[in-house]
Amino acid sequence: MRSILIIDDELEICESIKMILEYENYVVDYSTDSNIGMQKIEHGDYDVLLLDIQMPDKNGFDILNWLNEKNIDLKVIIISAHANIQNAILATKLGAFDFLEKPIDRDKLLISVRNAYEQSNLVKEYKKLKSVVSSEEKIIGKSSAIQKILETILKVAKTDARILITGENGTGKELVAQEIHKQSNRSHKELIEVNCAAIPQELIESELFGHEKGSFTGAIKQRIGKFELANGSNLFLDEIGDMSLQAQAKVLRAIEEGKIERVGGSSKIEVDVRIISATNKDLEKEIEKGNFREDLYHRLNVIPIHIPPLRERKEDIPLLIEHFTKIICEKNKFPIKTWDINAIEILKNLPWKGNVRELRNFIERVVIMESATVITPREVNQYISNTVTRIDDILSTTNTFQEFKEKAERAFIIKQLESNGWNISKTAELLGIQRSHLYNKIKKYGIEKR
Numbered sequence: 001m002r003s004i005l006i007i008d009d010e011l012e013i014c015e016s017i018k019m020i021l022e023y024e025n026y027v028v029d030y031s032t033d034s035n036i037g038m039q040k041i042e043h044g045d046y047d048v049l050l051l052d053i054q055m056p057d058k059n060g061f062d063i064l065n066w067l068n069e070k071n072i073d074l075k076v077i078i079i080s081a082h083a084n085i086q087n088a089i090l091a092t093k094l095g096a097f098d099f100l101e102k103p104i105d106r107d108k109l110l111i112s113v114r115n116a117y118e119q120s121n122l123v124k125e126y127k128k129l130k131s132v133v134s135s136e137e138k139i140i141g142k143s144s145a146i147q148k149i150l151e152t153i154l155k156v157a158k159t160d161a162r163i164l165i166t167g168e169n170g171t172g173k174e175l176v177a178q179e180i181h182k183q184s185n186r187s188h189k190e191l192i193e194v195n196c197a198a199i200p201q202e203l204i205e206s207e208l209f210g211h212e213k214g215s216f217t218g219a220i221k222q223r224i225g226k227f228e229l230a231n232g233s234n235l236f237l238d239e240i241g242d243m244s245l246q247a248q249a250k251v252l253r254a255i256e257e258g259k260i261e262r263v264g265g266s267s268k269i270e271v272d273v274r275i276i277s278a279t280n281k282d283l284e285k286e287i288e289k290g291n292f293r294e295d296l297y298h299r300l301n302v303i304p305i306h307i308p309p310l311r312e313r314k315e316d317i318p319l320l321i322e323h324f325t326k327i328i329c330e331k332n333k334f335p336i337k338t339w340d341i342n343a344i345e346i347l348k349n350l351p352w353k354g355n356v357r358e359l360r361n362f363i364e365r366v367v368i369m370e371s372a373t374v375i376t377p378r379e380v381n382q383y384i385s386n387t388v389t390r391i392d393d394i395l396s397t398t399n400t401f402q403e404f405k406e407k408a409e410r411a412f413i414i415k416q417l418e419s420n421g422w423n424i425s426k427t428a429e430l431l432g433i434q435r436s437h438l439y440n441k442i443k444k445y446g447i448e449k450r
Helices: 011-023 034-043 060-069 085-093 106-136 144-156 173-183 201-209 245-257 283-289 294-300 314-331 341-348 355-369 377-383 391-396 401-419 424-431 435-444
Strands: 003-007 027-031 048-052 075-080 098-101 163-166 192-195 234-238 274-279 303-306
Touching: 003 011, 003 034, 011 027, 011 106, 027 034, 034 060, 048 060, 048 106, 060 075, 060 085, 075 085, 075 106, 085 098, 098 106, 144 173, 144 303, 163 173, 173 234, 173 274, 201 245, 245 294, 283 294, 314 341, 314 355, 341 377, 355 377, 401 424, 401 435, 424 435
Parallel strands: 003 027, 003 048, 048 075, 075 098, 163 274, 163 303, 192 234, 234 274
Antiparallel strands: none
């Protein structure tokens, strides 16, 4: 619905504009009283406001100020018989989209309203997409480790302290960096991100600090680096353990001096940048090997945040399953699916070497491929790779002897059932146990025929 509101104290103006716009299939409402018009704005859902300047009680500038105070995002087109440069400048400063002079030219009106509506629609779409992205970009978990991370973020986000995030691949280091940025005093600007492992070493300095035209072969024009782009914001250096020693030296100098120099340049450029870095490597070991500068490490590691692997915080898995399932169903317009408690238990006991990223991919695969609204162990087992039953995987994901015995027993029973064509009697006989005992084991471990 393309909804337009007109606030003008002249009834004839309102009715003539209404007629023009309704002919073009806009839905039009109007008010000759500025106070009633403001009430309509508060309780309605309009895309564009056509607003007169000179009105009794509250004028157009008063309403523009009120919109700003209320943080109401509405595209405003000023329509006024008092068209002068001062009014146009003031209206623009207060956020007006356009300024039309009375008497209103029909073609100019339609063009201005169309442009305002299209921009309003783009803003709404952007906010909608942003809300979807934001719903995905949440740190999910009830484990003590995740709660401690959230508490740390709350304490340090609004400071300028440099932060080093460590953890295995797929644990959510980027997510933590984004959350720090959202809660920081620099969130009004974009978070600038650099994946140091994805950029060739010969180009990393140009990527970080920029270069001047002609500074090297292929530098056909000046390039602004990430440090300059991040001026006044946060700079996220992901996989910093893969950065070359030469680039590390320049990053250290930039931190110490608060200035950078483009490749091939001769002048210093001041930058106000807060660095958040992340790595899946043990930087202290990299220092011993001579691969990472110790002085840079201490500069970056002011506030350390370590994200433990998913296998060490199994209590977070049910929440993550629910979260990812909801997002994937909504994204694909599926009915919301749920997971049987035994299916969840199976997933809780898998190694998840790829951590949260691997879990999300698995959930997406099952939700998309399976039509069932309730996902049971049968569906889960169909998508579990046989490699998860290997002894080395079991060893890497167990903390107690009892846990190891249960996982090994489950894997052994599955293997025997498969070897005997899922014949319960034959398998029980070969295992030397009663059928009822085997049935109890199958139920306990959520084993289903694949």
